[in-house]
Amino acid sequence: MSFISDILKFKSLSIVGLEKNTGKTVCLNFILDRLPSTCRVAVTSIGIDGESKDQVTGTAKPEIILKEGTIFSTSEVFYARRRVLSELLEITSERSSLGRIVSARVLRGGKVLLSGPSSAQSLARWASSVEKFSPDLTIVDGALSRLSSASPVISESLILTTGAAYSVDMATLVRRTKFIVELVRLERADEAVCQKFEGLEKGVWGIDSEGNLIDFHVESSLAIDKIKDDVTGRSVAVFAAGALTDRFLGMISDSKRVKEIDLVVTDFTKIFVSEEAYRVFLKKGGRLKVLRKSKLIAVCVNPTSPRGFVLDSDVLCEKMRQAVGVPVYDIVKNGEDI
Amino acid sequence: MLFRECLDIPCGIRFMFDDLQLQSACGRTRLLHSPMMKTREEVEKAYKTLGDCYRTLYSNTTPQVSSSLAALKHRLMCLRDITGTLDRLSRDVVLDDVDLFEIKYVGLLAGHVSEGVKALGLEGVEIPDMEKVVSILDPEGMRIESFYVYDIYSKELGRIRADIKKLQGLSPDVSVTSDRLLELIEKERLLERDIRENLSHLLKNHIAEIRQAIDAMGDLDVLLAKCLQMKMMGLCIPAVSEDSETEYKGMFHPFIVHVYENQAALGGKKKQFQPVDLKFGLESVTIIGANMGGKSVVLKMAALNQLLFQFGFGVAAQEARIDIKEDIRVCIGDDQDLSSGLSSFAGEVKAIDNVLRGMRTGSRMLALIDEPARTTNPIEGTALVQALLDILKDRKISVLMTTHYNVPGDFFRRLKVRGLVEGKMDYSLMETVEGEIPHEAINVARSLDIDAQWLDDAEKILAKEDIGNN
Numbered sequence: 126m127s128f129i130s131d132i133l134k135f136k137s138l139s140i141v142g143l144e145k146n147t148g149k150t151v152c153l154n155f156i157l158d159r160l161p162s163t164c165r166v167a168v169t170s171i172g173i174d175g176e177s178k179d180q181v182t183g184t185a186k187p188e189i190i191l192k193e194g195t196i197f198s199t200s201e202v203f204y205a206r207r208r209v210l211s212e213l214l215e216i217t218s219e220r221s222s223l224g225r226i227v228s229a230r231v232l233r234g235g236k237v238l239l240s241g242p243s244s245a246q247s248l249a250r251w252a253s254s255v256e257k258f259s260p261d262l263t264i265v266d267g268a269l270s271r272l273s274s275a276s277p278v279i280s281e282s283l284i285l286t287t288g289a290a291y292s293v294d295m296a297t298l299v300r301r302t303k304f305i306v307e308l309v310r311l312e313r314a315d316e317a318v319c320q321k322f323e324g325l326e327k328g329v330w331g332i333d334s335e336g337n338l339i340d341f342h343v344e345s346s347l348a349i350d351k352i353k354d355d356v357t358g359r360s361v362a363v364f365a366a367g368a369l370t371d372r373f374l375g376m377i378s379d380s381k382r383v384k385e386i387d388l389v390v391t392d393f394t395k396i397f398v399s400e401e402a403y404r405v406f407l408k409k410g411g412r413l414k415v416l417r418k419s420k421l422i423a424v425c426v427n428p429t430s431p432r433g434f435v436l437d438s439d440v441l442c443e444k445m446r447q448a449v450g451v452p453v454y455d456i457v458k459n460g461e462d463i
Numbered sequence: 464m465l466f467r468e469c470l471d472i473p474c475g476i477r478f479m480f481d482d483l484q485l486q487s488a489c490g491r492t493r494l495l496h497s498p499m500m501k502t503r504e505e506v507e508k509a510y511k512t513l514g515d516c517y518r519t520l521y522s523n524t525t526p527q528v529s530s531s532l533a534a535l536k537h538r539l540m541c542l543r544d545i546t547g548t549l550d551r552l553s554r555d556v557v558l559d560d561v562d563l564f565e566i567k568y569v570g571l572l573a574g575h576v577s578e579g580v581k582a583l584g585l586e587g588v589e590i591p592d593m594e595k596v597v598s599i600l601d602p603e604g605m606r607i608e609s610f611y612v613y614d615i616y617s618k619e620l621g622r623i624r625a626d627i628k629k630l631q632g633l634s635p636d637v638s639v640t641s642d643r644l645l646e647l648i649e650k651e652r653l654l655e656r657d658i659r660e661n662l663s664h665l666l667k668n669h670i671a672e673i674r675q676a677i678d679a680m681g682d683l684d685v686l687l688a689k690c691l692q693m694k695m696m697g698l699c700i701p702a703v704s705e706d707s708e709t710e711y712k713g714m715f716h717p718f719i720v721h722v723y724e725n726q727a728a729l730g731g732k733k734k735q736f737q738p739v740d741l742k743f744g745l746e747s748v749t750i751i752g753a754n755m756g757g758k759s760v761v762l763k764m765a766a767l768n769q770l771l772f773q774f775g776f777g778v779a780a781q782e783a784r785i786d787i788k789e790d791i792r793v794c795i796g797d798d799q800d801l802s803s804g805l806s807s808f809a810g811e812v813k814a815i816d817n818v819l820r821g822m823r824t825g826s827r828m829l830a831l832i833d834e835p836a837r838t839t840n841p842i843e844g845t846a847l848v849q850a851l852l853d854i855l856k857d858r859k860i861s862v863l864m865t866t867h868y869n870v871p872g873d874f875f876r877r878l879k880v881r882g883l884v885e886g887k888m889d890y891s892l893m894e895t896v897e898g899e900i901p902h903e904a905i906n907v908a909r910s911l912d913i914d915a916q917w918l919d920d921a922e923k924i925l926a927k928e929d930i931g932n933n
Contacts (some may be wrong), residue, residue: 201561210624212611213564216543227561232611233628 128454129159131422132282133262137252138422139280141267143305144291148427148456152286153266154190155456160262167196167255169226169241170266171248171274188236189266196258198228198251200240209235217254219247228255239266245273245394252279276394277419283309287445288427293434295441299448302424304400306449308393309421314362314414315387322364322389322416331360349373362387368395369413371402377411378402384410392417423452464791466774467495473795474766475718479776482696482717483688487542489677490684499773501789506703509775512587514700517690517777519584528583532687535579539684541572542677553670557656558663564610566666566673567600569593571608573676576683588683591676596669599662612655620654623647689776696720698777701768704786707745709861713738713781714764737890738781741765747855747862749870750892752880753903757890758865759795761880762831765863766793769829786861789826792818795833808838815851828860835864844868871897883907 132138140156142149153168160166168191191197191209198217199207201224210233219226219242226241242248252263267274275283285305292298313319321338322330329352331339339360341352349356349372356363357380365373369390377388383406390396392415398406406413426445428436438455445453470477485491500506520532548562558566570593577590598604602615614621630644666673692698696717704710715738727733739761750758768778772785794814796807818830835851836844845868855862856874879895882888883903905918905925 204561205559210611212609213560214609216561216565216568225561227564230609233624234631 128423128452129156129161131452132156132160132284133164135262135280135282135420135422137263137265137280138282138284139265139267139275139419140284140286141272141275142286143302144287146290146427146431147286147288148425149266149286150189151427152284152425152456153264155460156264156284157190157192157195162192162194165194165196165259165261166264167198167228167258167260167262168239168264168266169198169248169251169255170239171241171243189239190234190236191231192234193231195231196228196255196260197231197237197239198226198241198255199237200224200226203238203240204229207235207237209233209237214258215254217251219251226251228258230258241265245276245279248274249279273394275419277392277417280419282420282422284422284425285309286425286427289430289434289436290427293430293436295436295444298436298441299444301400302445303448304403306421306424306451308396309419310450311393311413311415311418313418314389314416318362318387318389318414319416322362322366325364325366327366329356330364330366331356332362332364333359334361349376357382357386360386362389364389364416365395366391368397371398374398374402374406374411378406378409387412387414389414389416391415392419421451423454424449425454425456427457428455464499465495466497466499469499469770469774472766472770472791472793474763474770474793475716476767476770478718478721479692479767479771482692483685484691485684485688486536486539487681487684488544489542489681490539490688491681492544493678493681494685494774497774499791500775501773501787503703503787506773506775506787508587510700510703513686513689513693513775513777515586516588516686517693517700519586520687520690521694531579531582535576535583536687538572538576538579539680539687541568542680542684543569545569545673545677549670549673552663552667555667556663557660558666559659560610560612563600563659563662567597567610568608569673569677570597570600571606573680576680580683588679588686590679590683591672593669593672593676596666596673599665599669612658616658617654620651620658623651623654627651693777696777696779698771698779699781699783701772701778701780701783701785704784707786708742708784709744709769709786710740710742710784711764711768711778711780712740712783714741714768714783715739715779716760716764716767717779719760739764739890739892741892743861743863743876744786745859745861747852747864747875748878749852749875750863750865750878750880751867751895751901752865753882753888753901754907756880756882756888756901758880759833760890761892762793762795762833762863762865765829766791766795766831787827788829788861790821790824790828791831792821792828793831794818794835795831796837806838811835811838819854822855822858822860825859830855830860830862830864832862832864834866837867841868845870869898873897886910 140149140153157166200221203223204227209231211229211231213227213229215228217226217228221240221243223240242251248265255263265274265280287298287302292301318332321332327344329341329343329349331341333339341356343349343352353376357377363377363386377383377386388411424445426441428438428441438458442453442455470480500509520528543565545565548558548565552558573590573593574597580588580590600610602613614624627644627647630641630647715736720736723734723736741761750761752758764779768780768783769785769788769791771778773787794811796811815832815835818832821828836847848866848868849870849872852870852872852875877895878892881891881893882901883906905921908918
């Protein structure tokens with residue numbers, strides 16, 4: 126049960142799938158089922174999720190099964206369609222395309238469709254508002270297109286789901302998953318550097334060799350051409366408060382001083398660079414760090430693609446484990462042993 | 464006239480509205496839809512409540528009062544607009560759990576707010592009791608903000624639920640299911656439906672009560688916001704005039720004060736607003752004075768304060784005694800007629816025409832007219848103003864009018880802005896007589912650092928005319 130006991134070390138968890146049909150909901154149900162009954166859970170999902178059929182591929186998806194005592198938040202429309210007995214606790218001020226988001230406590234277990242707040246900001250508000258029900262663990266069922274739901278601002282810990290739906294070529298699947306895992310596991314910048322950059326919400330900033338904070342006076346790293354020489358000329362640490370793009374990364378890679386600079390971003394959800402650009406950056410001696418880090422608990426794999434292609438689960442788990450360096454599980458096949 | 468219809472009168476009333484720190488949408492709606500008060504009883508009652516409330520909250524504030532007030536405001540922040548739910552209820556729609564929760568929530572909130580009002584000792588504020596409504600939705604008497612179709616509503620429901628639990632065991636996965644279980648779940652669903660229908664039916668008898676409670680909480684929100692505004696802006700509680708006379712001592716314009724404070728906060732020169740005294744009865748008063756002498760500001764202050772008075776706000780003066788009007792008409796040209804395609808002259812005479820129509824209805828009116836006929840030649844302009852004053856005389860209305868024209872006649876009062884005194888503008892008003900039209904336009908323009916050649920040439924022309932006239 127090290128999987129579950131790892132989860133219980135944290136107050137909050139996000140589950141993010143790298144592609145649809147990578148077994149995110151199976152993973153969530155597995156966790157909800159295995160958590161000890163003394164653990165009070167609050168759960169929601171970002172945007173539309175928990176629909177009984179996948180809206181894109183039409184494949185069957187398991188519903189989310191909740192035990193007595195669990196707090197859940199979903200839209201009004203899905204609340205009306207719930208198949209649990211539950212006590213309504215709150216109508217939140219968050220809205221979605223399916224109506225207001227409501228929170229309730231399960232009185233008798235059963236199935237629900239979850240569709241919670243649809244942006245990272247409203248999710249963060251949800252997480253703080255649900256605190257009043259004093260849960261032991263909050264779980265966010267994330268969405269692949271909204272990696273931001275896995276931001277450390279919202280959850281302390283993270284589970285990635287990946288699988289044949291992401292790529293049916295095992296080598297590609299492992300390589301691409303490994304890249305994401307690398308980003309999730311980026312090191313936190315030095316404490317002194319973090320303190321200087323903490324709280325800066327936009328722009329590009331630097332720290333010079335004397336430890337002074339430099340404002341490069343640009344709105345974001347997207348407007349970098351003007352400040353190229355300035356940024357690479359004298360900084361020992363550079364902070365991009367917004368999104369990190371290939372162009373910005375390339376600018377640092379091309380600099381003669383690439384080895385002397387710590388490039389810092391808020392957290393891994395702000396990184397929008399291609400694997401190629403990142404590899405070039407590393408090869409030239411670049412270092413990428415984050416201000417906030419979340420703990421990656423495990424990678425869960427689903428060897429079956431929605432079109433029916435099946436990879437060898439044992440081989441996949443083993444290769445993945447070697448590549449990513451965190452526990453890897455195939456919950457459907459090995460659920461009993463985890 | 465509703466409050467929301469006054470917001471576009473260019474006198475600063477929108478600024479006052481925007482400044483109010485309302486906690487709830489209900490408060491906002493209540494204020495926007497409130498009608499202008501026109502009777503002494505209404506106005507006196509409103510100011511009695513506002514005055515009492517203000518004294519209780521702010522005239523020796525203990526930490527206990529502050530924290531009770533903060534708690535009460537927080538409660539009001541939780542007040543949601545449930546008009547839609549109530550409308551559905553009145554149309555015999557069966558409410559679902561979310562709707563029923565909303566109503567219960569408002570009911571419990573009314574109780575909390577009522578306690579908060581009592582804790583503060585606010586007089587004249589009454590939040591109707593929603594105990595009956597709450598008891599319908601809280602059969603267990605737990606007074607907790609939550610709702611489901613409770614077992615206690617029907618013995619049978621309780622039994623069925625117990626059976627379901629027994630059959631289901633520890634597994635919450637209802638897909639592993641027996642025919643017996645399915646049958647029970649269906650029975651439960653039907654019973655719940657009947658109970659919701661019954662609850663909706665019971666609640667329908669209380670719609671008026673629920674609305675009253677929500678309105679009362681909205682009104683309380685407005686009252687607290689008005690009190691805070693009084694404190695922040697230094698507004699006063701006005702007296703209702705007994706003799707048709709309106710009198711302001713130390714009248715000021717909160718928006719201009721706000722602008723000055725902002726400029727000072729940004730490191731600019733600290734300007735002081737010079738408060739102005741003004742008194743008028745059922746008569747016509749013209750206000751003359753130099754350009755930039757604050758004539759229009761006087762009109763705006765009079766308009767703003769009259770509106771604040773008749774909607775029960777604190778009034779922007781040190782002291783005020785105000786006559787209740789049935790109609791307030793304001794013609795302060797702000798080039799508003801661009802959209803309707805009228806020229807500035809056409810826009811202006813239409814606005815004055817509107818005042819005359821109002822006058823002919825015979826209602827007690829306050830008319831505020833800024834420089835009528837200013838956009839035409841001075842000869843016709845003076846004639847138009849003179850004729851206007853002539854028509855307005857002897858009516859039971861109050862008219863304040865600014866002008867640059869030297870209007871002959873003794874059938875109206877004349878006030879004058881004191882004007883430039885040793886190079887500094889004195890904005891106070893004084894009584895004056897016919898013929899005293901200030902000639903300070905060029906001096907004022909000079910103080911603005913305007914092109915010197917232009918002003919010199921103008922002075923030369925004036926000098927020549929003087930010689931010619933002599």
